[in-house]
Amino acid sequence: MERRVIVPVIVMLIVGLGIGAGIGYYAAPPKVTEKVVEKTVTVEVQPLKGKTVKIGNIVASTTGLETEKPFVTEILKPDLNDFAKKLGYGVTFDFLIDDAQGQAAIHLEKIQSYKAMGVNLVIGGRWSSQAQAALSYVNENNMLLFSPSSTSPLLAIKGDNLFRMCPNDLVQSPAIAEMLKSWGIKAVIIMQRGDAWADGIYNILEKELPKRGITILDRVRYAAEVTEFSSYLATMEDKAKAAIPKYGKDAVAIEVLSFEEIVTIVTQAKDYPTIYNLFWFGSDGTSMTQRLIDDAPAHANKLKIFSTLAAPAESPKYRELYDRYYALVKQPFGYYTACTYDIAWTLAYAVLQSQSTDPKVIIPLIHPITYNMFGASGWTRLDENGDRYASNYDIWGYGDPDGDGKVDNVLYGLYDGTTGKVTWYTETLAKEGIKVPAIGG
Known part of the structure; x- marks a missing residue:
């Protein structure tokens, strides 16, 4: 939307009585009257025309740069700039991509650097710990932080400057609990990162699991910076050994709330035969993790790690972007990447309509857009x-879908957010040689 500026124009009207050479020669000198007429003229003005609007974009860890850079450069920027050009706005969008290196403190430093550059609109806070660490600074310094993947319920705060394009874990946690119940799990060991995201999920699971008759055998919480998990896995091994005689092997499971450290966890877990031979479950943090496929495919295939991930609505728009993205990076176009795309469009619409990059102007437009x-x-x-x-949640895991020894992401089921029930894709499971204990198939 272009701004309209009201400009008063002063028009001088010269009214003369002696027009014409002959008349003027014989007549007395004409009297000239000046009359000032004020006329209102509406002039179309585009304050951002010819300018480049810079938007910050912080990936959570270095691994994310591998796909984010080509995605932004080859898909996101061209789409936005083509749109702005066709509508004649004369605005160019650019994204300043940076890396939080998996650390909340570094993410805050990147936010502060953007502020120093005059960049106040940021896509970031992809991990809840990173969003939480930056929230006070963002609120106090008139910035807008829009996350595609932070899900901690602890950050569901009304009136702050953090927006999240994904559902929070008040929705995901019941989906996880129902996933475990529908599989026939009666007892579970929960292994989790010690951060706002995993704590938020655990706090809800602590209530949701007992409602479904599932006992939490132990909560194994590790610092986010930990890289050696043997002592934690040994504790889990002992707990599982003690529980199996009571509940049965098929009814005991591991629920892991982790990010990329899952690669190290499952690699080290092979030395603990009891837990290594149980079914593992996860969350959005372990869903469609490329590093598992690249660095620990055999372990991923063995454990499956059934994990919930908010499901995108199937549409021609999603499918078209999926095909473009897959052709570009040879990876699936996941839900959180789709959310990144939608955040960029939301910010672009707000900037173009308001002709401003001031968060005080942009924020009131977010909800209606x-x-x-x-x-x-x-x-x-x-x-x-x-x-x-x-929303609904897909249940992803890992397997050998084509039977050629190549491990990949596999869609195993769906949690329906309306009914609160899980549907397992039994034919897909059968191809992997798996039966759901609770339903026998």
Whole structure:
């Protein structure tokens, strides 16, 4: 939307009585009257025309740079700039990509650097620990932080400057609990990162699992910086050995709430035969993790690690972007990548409509824009806390879908957010030689 500026124009009207040479020669000198007429003229003005709007974009860890850079350069920027050009806005969008290196403190430093550069609109806070560490600074310094993947319920705060294009774990945790119940699990060991994200999930699971008749055997919590997990795995091994005679091997499971450290965890888990021969479950943090496929394919295939991930709405828009993305990076176009795409469009719409990059101007536009937008990830409506409304959850895992020895992501089931029930894709499981203990197939 272009701004309209009201410009008063002073028009001088010269009214003369002696026009014409002959008349003027014989007549007395004409009297000239000056009359000032004020006329209102509406002039179209585009304050951002010819300018480049810079948006910060912080990936959570270095691994994310491998796909984020080509995604932004080859898909996101061209799409936005082509749109702005066709509408004649004369605005160019650019994304300043940076890396939090898996650390909340470094993420905050990147936010502060953007502020020093005059960049106040940021896609980031991809891990809840990173979003949490930056939140006070963002609120106090008139910045807008929009996360595609932070899910901690602890950050569901009304009126702050953090928005999240994904549902929070008040929705995901019941999905995890129902996933375990539908598999026939009666007892579970929960292994988790010690951060806001995993703590948030655990706090809800602590209530949801007993409702479903599932006992939490132990909570094994490790510092986010830990790289050696043997002592934790040994504790889990002992707990599992003690539980199996009571509950049965098929009814005991591992629920792991981790990020990329899952590669090290499963690699070291092979030395602990009891837990290594149980089924493992996860969450969005372990879903569609490329490093597992690249660095620990045999372990991923063995453990499956059934993991919940918010499901995008199937649409021509999503499918078209999926095909473009896969052709570019040879990886699936996941839900959180779709959310990144939708955040960029939300910010672009707000900037173009307001002709401003000031968060005080942009923030009031976020809710109406997302309410009326059906993006790559589906309807982007946000709740009163600035978080995405509830959705269905796909259940992903790892396997050998083509039977050629190549491990890949496999879609094993679906949690329906409306009914609260899980459907397992038994034919897919059968191809992997798996039966769901609770349903026998």
